[in-house]
Amino acid sequence: VTVPLLLLLLLAPLAAAQWQSCANNNGNYTPNSTYQANLRLLSSTLPKKAASNTNLFATATVGDVPDMVHALTLCRGDFNASACQSCVATAFEDAQQLCAYNKEAAVYYDPCMLKFSNKNFLATTDTDNQGLLLYNTQNFTTNADITQRLLFTLINSTAQSAANSSRRFTTSRLDVGSSPTLYCLMQCTPDLTADDCMACFQSVLSVTLQYLGGRQGGRVLGVRCNMRYEMYPFFQGDPTLRIINLAPEVPAINNNTTPATVQPPAAAPPPDGKATVQEQNGRSSRKRALLIIAVVAPLSSILLCFICSVVWMRRRRKGKANLNNQAATNRPEEDALVWRLEEKSSEFTLFDFSEILHATHNFSKENLLGRGGFGPVYKGQLPDEMEIAVKRLASHSGQGFTEFKNEVELIAKLQHNNLVKLLGCCIQGEEKVLVYEYLPNKSLDFFIFDANRTTLVDWKKRREIIEGIAQGLLYLHKHSRLRIIHRDLKASNILLDQDMNPKISDFGLAKIFSSNDIEGSTKRVVGTYGYMAPEYASEGIYSIKSDVFSFGVLLLEILSGKRNSGFHQYGDFLNLLGYSWQLWEGGGWLELLEVSIVKEIHTTEARRYVNIALMCVQESADDRPTMSEVVAMLTSESVILPEPNHPAYFNLRVSKVHESTSVVVPCSNNDVTITEEPDGR
Incomplete structure (x- = not known):
């Protein structure tokens, strides 16, 4: 019986x-x-x-x-x-x-x-003292003391990873030398903040420390968070967090910790090895129940073999049932990306997520540099004191794994002084992180659109920035191994190093062409309002001339200190292009220049730069110059400049009728994804 x-x-x-x-x-x-x-x-x-x-x-x-x-x-x-x-x-x-x-x-x-x-x-999202504790009464037998310490290291790392993930869920595996392999799963309800989730896990850690230490398996089940660990892989798919080759110096165990969520059992499990079930009811008004189940299997070899066979058959059926679900995930694609990256030069690093957490102080608010279209960017510091910029892909952003993979593989191949340097990345489950060189002077828009900082960038420095951006684009279009269309060139994507040298960043939307391709098309138009070429915005057609248009808009912004679009109106015009064209036709191009640089720039030079900018933003892509021609025009005064035709969107005017505003914009049947630049940072 x-x-x-x-x-x-x-x-x-x-x-x-x-x-x-x-x-x-x-x-x-x-x-x-x-x-x-x-x-x-x-x-x-x-x-x-x-x-x-x-x-x-x-x-x-x-x-x-x-x-x-x-x-x-x-x-x-x-x-x-x-x-x-x-x-x-x-x-x-x-x-x-x-x-x-x-x-x-x-x-x-x-x-x-x-x-x-x-x-x-x-x-409330507060955790309470209701919970269920289940454990295996058999203890670790191999390197028991070290394994027990490693267990708490694994649970702590898994808790941090889960709390900082978008789904508040992480699976993990720990392999260390001769100690047994340990598997762990931790999860919070996703409506908890990262701090609330970690607070819930702290209670779990306390319970684990006091009652599960040394056990071969155990779990804590709660309404707001849960944890389970075993000596065998009990979850589906590969672990999202792997810990290997951990140093032998593991944290000491603090035996003074008391549990916060689950109350202790009335008595220790009996030593005879039989399974026990204990349930305690508290004396508080809520009288929350606590169920403690201890399961042990010191059975005869016949019974054990029978159980193992049943387990194997059940898991085999479960594996078949979940084949379609596993195929729907992108883990194989992620693994393939990791393998390809590992084959590249040693300069590219595949970071562990725990390293990223340590470098950014768990993505603390104090380390937040800003928020891009695809997620927040944090400042970090590696153990060798090297400063880094960490771009963390937001789960709700428009950038999926395809764009992430594109950016990683693309920038890893590019080497140019005017392109931001990608140091490495981290791909672990839901977490996808890019690690760049840290550039202390933020981005170009931080200076040219702020009245208090614009004087920090004189004409000489602006000219160097303009030429640097042009050289970076020329490299992408012509001198790199592949022809690359950036598709999202704008002031906030131009980062500045300590010497204010420009570096083009954010290649998540970039497209790669072979040397024979001239243009491509897409049904999903992505980019930033005010910088997109008309043929791209209305028809989804992109080419190197799309980037040239964006460069022209950026050049006008650098010259004027004004955004092309936003909350500004320039006379009768709703954008900078129409205003610039009006001044050009009337011979008043000097009025376009920002006040701080008017006295530093010669009239002839000013006219030349405005001319180049207007050539780049011409409505017809065929009329625009290539970046090779732009660089030649910027660096040599002997190059004769033709008169530009009217720019795109130059007829976006403010209607004075009934004091209402009417805007003429191109129609598009495409699925347009547009990022609007903020008026300030």
């Missing part, structure tokens, strides 16, 4: 594992009551809502007081939407059976958890 019972306990976590916590103190509902009807309504909507959420997370509230029901569900990040929906639906059924007519209940499975209550626990 004992063997079948123990077998069921051991197989429960592998099949439809379930652990429940029923709150008797919150009252009961009656059959066919309004409360039960509200529960049924939630059970029909919440599973689909969770499955349709990218984070497999959902909350909902149904009904009116006193029959209002609040619910929260979270599926494990390595399961697919179908498994999530099925698990949550089952959870509703089981919760109403296991906690019959309780108004509050929580149920935990491997794929998901569910909690509902008549009390509004959704109103």
